[in-house]
Amino acid sequence: MAVFGADQIEETKMASRYFEKYYVAVNIGATIATLSISLAQSDSADQTNSIDYFYGYLIAIIMLIGAALLFIVGYRYYIHIPPSETIILKYIPIIINAFQTRHRTQQDSSLRNSSIQEGMININEQSLSFLDYANLVNNGKYNDRIINDAKSFQRALIVFLLLIPYWIIYYQV
Numbered sequence: 001m002a003v004f005g006a007d008q009i010e011e012t013k014m015a016s017r018y019f020e021k022y023y024v025a026v027n028i029g030a031t032i033a034t035l036s037i038s039l040a041q042s043d044s045a046d047q048t049n050s051i052d053y054f055y056g057y058l059i060a061i062i063m064l065i066g067a068a069l070l071f072i073v074g075y076r077y078y079i080h081i082p083p084s085e086t087i088i089l090k091y092i093p094i095i096i097n098a099f100q101t102r103h104r105t106q107q108d109s110s111l112r113n114s115s116i117q118e119g120m121i122n123i124n125e126q127s128l129s130f131l132d133y134a135n136l137v138n139n140g141k142y143n144d145r146i147i148n149d150a151k152s153f154q155r156a157l158i159v160f161l162l163l164i165p166y167w168i169i170y171y172q173v
Contacts, residue, residue, distance in 0.1 A: 008079050033060070087149045090142075094150045097141050098134040105133065
């Protein structure tokens, strides 16, 4: 929401005011949510038949649905900025191009190796990572900057995918 809200502001001076107001609103909302939900979920004298936790979660679900509806209702008033050069959209085509280029390179090297001695190894081909095959230098379609962004995205994706089982196990403890 912070990035989306900042995109709605056309002046750079107003962006700092937006973030100040955004963080104040987030902190006020978190305080109200913490107090109201904990008040609704407070243990009653009869803990065997307590439905208080249901009401606490019900409050949270209603507020989440209300916020989503407000967000959707205001859609036509938003400033729409089309995505430009996002690595998320280019990641799959980079992988496809790397597969194709690697396949062509392996076919070419197998044709060359049939006429050259078997003991010789091309050091340049051995030092390439998989995504480097999509690089312009290696007859791919993408420049160095995009390939390096894809490598960084791949590392971040691995970390975030590992967070899912981590939190599942953590909450089971």
